[in-house]
Amino acid sequence: VSDVVIERVVAAAPELAFRAWTEPEHVRRWWRPHGMGPTSVEIDLRPGGRYRIGMAGGDGEAVYVGGAFRELDPPHRLSYTWRWENGELAGTGESLVTVEFRAVPAGSRVTIRHELLADAARGAHEQGWSDCLDALGGVAAHAA
Amino acid sequence: VPAVADPLDAAFAALSSPVRRDLVARLSGGEQSVSALAEPLGITLQGVSQHLQVLQDAGLVAREKRGRTSYCRLVGTRLGEASAWLDHHRRAWERSLELFGDYVEGLE
Numbered sequence: 001v002s003d004v005v006i007e008r009v010v011a012a013a014p015e016l017a018f019r020a021w022t023e024p025e026h027v028r029r030w031w032r033p034h035g036m037g038p039t040s041v042e043i044d045l046r047p048g049g050r051y052r053i054g055m056a057g058g059d060g061e062a063v064y065v066g067g068a069f070r071e072l073d074p075p076h077r078l079s080y081t082w083r084w085e086n087g088e089l090a091g092t093g094e095s096l097v098t099v100e101f102r103a104v105p106a107g108s109r110v111t112i113r114h115e116l117l118a119d120a121a122r123g124a125h126e127q128g129w130s131d132c133l134d135a136l137g138g139v140a141a142h143a144a
Numbered sequence: 145v146p147a148v149a150d151p152l153d154a155a156f157a158a159l160s161s162p163v164r165r166d167l168v169a170r171l172s173g174g175e176q177s178v179s180a181l182a183e184p185l186g187i188t189l190q191g192v193s194q195h196l197q198v199l200q201d202a203g204l205v206a207r208e209k210r211g212r213t214s215y216c217r218l219v220g221t222r223l224g225e226a227s228a229w230l231d232h233h234r235r236a237w238e239r240s241l242e243l244f245g246d247y248v249e250g251l252e
Contacts, residue, residue, distance in 0.1 A: 004230055006237045010245040020248040030247035033236035092229050093153050107249075112241060114233050116156055 003115035010108055014101035017108045018075035021099060031055070036063070047072055051080065063087030067094070075101055082114070151203060152229060158202035163187075164195050168204065168218065175217040178207075 010017060020026040024041040031038045036055040039062045043051040052066035067081035079098040084090045095116050101108045159165055167181055182192035196216055199205035206219050 004234045004237060006234070006241050008241045008245050010248050012248040012251065016251060017248050020244065020251065026247070030243045031240065032243055033240050089229070089232065091151075095233075110241060110244070112237050114237060116153065116229075 003113055005114075006112045008110050009104060009106050010110055012107050014075040014103050014108045017101045017110060018078075021101075022074075022078065027053070045069065045072065061087075067097075070096070071098075077101070154202040155204055158198050158204055161195065161198075164199055167192070167195060167199065167216075171205065171216060171218045175215050178214040178216060181216065 012020070020030070022043060022045050024043050027041045027043070028038050031041070031053065033055070034057065036057040038053055039056050040052070040054040042053075043049075045051075047069055050066060050068050052064060054062040054064045056062040064085040064087075065082060066085060067083055069078065069080045071077060071079040077098070077100045079096060082095045082097050084092060093116065095114060098111075098113045098115075100111045102111070159168065163185065166185070170176065170181065178193060178196065179189060181196070182189050185192060196205060196207060200207055203219060205216050207214055207216050209215075
């Protein structure tokens with residue numbers, strides 16, 4: 001697979017879920033990828049507006065991820081570019097995050113898609129890619 | 145920043161071709177000569193050589209000439225980077241969505 005897709009149903013309406021995803025005071029409360037807590041959250045929520053999130057783990061130094069909003073269709077959908085400024089993933093290029101909140105009886109179905117942004121990588125979504133990269137994962141482990 | 149300037153983009157771009165994915169899949173069994181790689185594809189040596197060059201430029205494949213024969217093998221690092229990127233973000237999003245769900249459910 002050339003992208004990551006994660007889904008979960010949450011017991012909250014899309015309106016609330018969208019706000020919790022995009023408003024800094026909410027983001028500060030739940031944003032902890034890999035246990036790194038947020039040190040700063042800046043969000044300019046409008047098309048072309050930028051965001052930047054700093055986070056730090058136990059060893060202290062903050063890493064930053066940021067980008068610009070592409071699509072904003074509250075409370076259903078938003079997409080934004082994603083680039084690590086420093087840390088181990090700096091230099092892995094720009095990617096695109098698309099988040100959808102669809103109303104379901106239990107609340108909202110949240111779907112996150114994170115994909116590499118190069119045109120060529122989009123072309124790579126064709127069939128066969130997935131199996132290929134799965135195989136590569138095993139190969140890489142051997143060859144590394 | 146041009147897409148090709150990024151090593152990971154170059155790797156994904158190189159793997160966007162079915163022929164090159166096939167080459168990589170077959171090289172996963174171990175080193176092979178360029179002519180052995182060309183044979184089942186029914187394309188010329190020159191054709192397969194061009195595909196191998198793209199894989200080589202992307203850092204996915206290494207080519208070595210021994211005597212009169214060129215041999216190719218996979219280079220693990222770049223493949224590892226591509227799958228590491230995906231693994232990293234998958235884990236981070238799984239965790240984030242879990243925490244987000246717990247948080248947003250607590251708001252109502």
